[in-house]
Amino acid sequence: MSSIQNYIRNANRSANEQFIGVDGFVDDDMYFTGSEGFFGADGDSASQMAAPSVMRSQPYIITVSNASASAVTVDVFGAYIYLNNAGFSTAGNLTVSNVTITSNLSNVTYYNLLNQSSVSPFTIGSTLISSVNGQTSQVLQPLTLSTFDANGNQATKILTPVIDPYQQQSGVIELKQPYRIDGFTKLSFIVAPTTSVQFQFYPADTINIARGLAGNPVSRQYGSPRIIRPATR
Numbered sequence: 001m002s003s004i005q006n007y008i009r010n011a012n013r014s015a016n017e018q019f020i021g022v023d024g025f026v027d028d029d030m031y032f033t034g035s036e037g038f039f040g041a042d043g044d045s046a047s048q049m050a051a052p053s054v055m056r057s058q059p060y061i062i063t064v065s066n067a068s069a070s071a072v073t074v075d076v077f078g079a080y081i082y083l084n085n086a087g088f089s090t091a092g093n094l095t096v097s098n099v100t101i102t103s104n105l106s107n108v109t110y111y112n113l114l115n116q117s118s119v120s121p122f123t124i125g126s127t128l129i130s131s132v133n134g135q136t137s138q139v140l141q142p143l144t145l146s147t148f149d150a151n152g153n154q155a156t157k158i159l160t161p162v163i164d165p166y167q168q169q170s171g172v173i174e175l176k177q178p179y180r181i182d183g184f185t186k187l188s189f190i191v192a193p194t195t196s197v198q199f200q201f202y203p204a205d206t207i208n209i210a211r212g213l214a215g216n217p218v219s220r221q222y223g224s225p226r227i228i229r230p231a232t233r
Contacts, residue, residue, distance in 0.1 A: 057125065057222035059200040060113055061104035063132060066191040068098035076101060076199070078186030079118035083111075099191055104198065121182035125204025126225065129161060131171035134195025139173040141192075147185040159187075178204060 066072050074096065075082070087095045092109020093102045103110045129139045143159040161173040181201075191197065205221050212218045 054221055054223045057202040057204065057225045059128070059202045059225070060108075061198065061200050062110055062113070063102050063104055063196055063198045064099060064191055065102070065132070065196040066099045066134075066193060069193050071190050071192055072097050072099050073188060073190050074099045074101070076187040076189075077114065077117055077181050079114040079183040081186065083114055083118065117181050118183035120206060120208050121180060122203045122207065123178055123180045123205040124201045125176075125178050125222070126202040127175040128200040128202070129173045129175060130198045130200070132196035132198050135192040136171040138192050138195050138197045139171060141189050141197075143175075144188040145179055145185065146188065147182075149184060 062076065064074060064076065066074075082094065082096075085094060085096065088111055089095070092111035093100055094110055094114075095101075101110050103113060131139050140161050140163070142161070144156060145159055146154070146156045148154040157179070159175060159177055159179065161175045163173060167174075202225050203222055205219055207219055209218050211220070
């Protein structure tokens, strides 16, 4: 085999190896997970010295309310599925199967949040789940995170809230596992009868391509909000 043929064969092999896994899903992490914590910017003194310009994360806040006498499975996010749903009210709240999803930010609707996730994906570094009324055990309900892409690839991951044995609050859980949200990705879970639960999604990283117009990085990282502090040990 000539040296030219060897070169072409090696070049093709290299190209194939580089292409493998470039399908929109992060290998091993199944696309969902980010890095540990808030990418090193977790608000402690060491991290602040390393990244003094990192802002503390501010949450996207929604309440999910089940008005029926039966348990209902509901999806949160999944913008490409729900943006055109007939269940949206003029106030931007979404009601499907007697479950209503409402934004708790006065100047932002749930429809706005879905719109943003469809064009500006983000990584959630921490999720605070709080009981509003009804069954307080709702905060322990596992969340199914699922996504797909335009090639037809699909992936699913179960997020299981766990009570921190050192926390002092009741009826509230901080889910510290990071995951990414875009228009293809949704959270699914069962809401107990006549129960309402609030979610505070604290972004660790957001993407906004408009930042690039000013010569800035399109990705912005945020420091940990330090939601629940452990009791003195």
